[in-house]
Amino acid sequence: EVQLVESGGGLVHPGGYLRLSCAASGFTFSSYNMGWVRQAPGKGLEWVSYISSSGSTITYADSVRGRFTISRDNAKNSLYLQVTSLRVEDTAVYYCAREAVTFDYWGQGTLVTVSS
Amino acid sequence: EIVLTQSPATLSLSPGERVTLSCRASQSVSSYLAWYQQKPGQAPRLLIYDASNRATGIPARFSGSGSGTDFTLTISSLEPEDFVVYYCQQRSNWPYTFGQGTKLEIK
Numbered sequence: 001e002v003q004l005v006e007s008g009g010g011l012v013h014p015g016g017y018l019r020l021s022c023a024a025s026g027f028t029f030s031s032y033n034m035g036w037v038r039q040a041p042g043k044g045l046e047w048v049s050y051i052s053s054s055g056s057t058i059t060y061a062d063s064v065r066g067r068f069t070i071s072r073d074n075a076k077n078s079l080y081l082q083v084t085s086l087r088v089e090d091t092a093v094y095y096c097a098r099e100a101v102t103f104d105y106w107g108q109g110t111l112v113t114v115s116s
Numbered sequence: 117e118i119v120l121t122q123s124p125a126t127l128s129l130s131p132g133e134r135v136t137l138s139c140r141a142s143q144s145v146s147s148y149l150a151w152y153q154q155k156p157g158q159a160p161r162l163l164i165y166d167a168s169n170r171a172t173g174i175p176a177r178f179s180g181s182g183s184g185t186d187f188t189l190t191i192s193s194l195e196p197e198d199f200v201v202y203y204c205q206q207r208s209n210w211p212y213t214f215g216q217g218t219k220l221e222i223k
Contacts, residue, residue: 035212037160043158045152045203047212061211095159102150102207104171106159 002026002105004096009110016086016114020052022079022096022107030054030074033099038092039109046092049081050099064090085115118142122215128223131196137189137218139204144184148208151180151189154217155200156179163202164189194220 008020013049022034049060049070058070069082079096091114097103119142129135133207139149147167162171163192167187177192191198199222204215 044216045154045205045214047205047214050210050212059210100166102162102205103152103160104162104165106161108159 002007002075002096002098004097004098004105006094006107006110009094009112011113011115013116014086014088014114017084018112019083020081020083020096020112021108022057022081024077024079024096024098027098029072031079034072035099035103036070036078036079037095037097037103037106038112039095040089042094043092048094051079056097066114083112086112088114098102117211118145118209118213120205120213120215121205122202122204122218124218125223126219128221129194129199131194132178132222133194135181135191135220137146137184139187139189139215141187141206141217145206145208147183148206149180149182150205150207152179152203152205153198153200154203155197165184174185196222 003025005023033052035050038046051058051070067085071080093109093111095109096107098105121140123138149167151164154160165180168180179190199220201217201219203217
C-alpha cells in the first residue's frame with residue numbers, strides 16, 4: 001500500500017523557517033517524481049514545487065522561489081521541503097504527492113502556521 | 117502561467133442527478149488535465165488523469181472529456197458522498213496550476 005506521511009509543520013513567526021519531511025513507503029520511491037502542494041485555510045490548491053526521481057530537475061512556484069528548497073533522499077525514501085523567510089501568506093496545509101502521470105497519491109498533509 | 121477557470125463555483129443538486137463540471141484553460145494544455153475530489157479535512161483524491169482516464173479504484177459514474185482548452189467532469193448519478201469539492205489541474209506547463217474548485221451541494 002502506497003503511503004506518504006508528512007511531518008515537521010508547526011507555528012512559526014514571520015521570517016522563520018521549518019523543514020517539512022515526507023516519508024514514503026509501499027512503492028519504489030527512487031522511481032517517481034515527487035511534489036509539494038499547499039492549501040491555505042478555506043482556499044484552493046496551489047502547486048509549490050517539483051523534483052524529479054533522481055533529483056536532477058527541480059522547479060518552484062514563483063511565490064516560493066528563492067525561499068523554499070525541495071530535496072530528496074532516495075536511500076531514506078524521504079522527500080523534504082525547507083521553508084525559509086516565511087510569510088503570513090505561507091500559512092497552509094502542505095501536502096507531498098507522488099507524481100506518476102499526475103499526482104496519484106497524496107499524504108495527509110502537515111499544517112504550517114505563520115503568525116506573530 | 118496557465119489559468120484554469122472552473123464553473124460554476126457551486127452547484128446545488130439532488131442525489132441521483134447527473135452533473136457536468138467545467139474547466140477552461142487560458143491556453144491549450146493538450147490532454148494534460150486531471151480532476152481531483154476533496155472531502156472536508158482530507159487530501160485530494162485523483163479521479164481522472166489525462167482528461168479522460170479514470171484513476172485506479174474510481175467508480176464508473178465518474179468520466180472526463182475534453183482537450184485543448186475545454187474539459188468536463190461528468191458524474192452520471194450523484195451519490196451522497198459525491199457532494200464535496202472538485203478541482204481540475206494542468207500539467208502541460210510549469211507552473212502546474214489548479215482551478216479554483218467547484219463545490220457540489222445537496223439541494
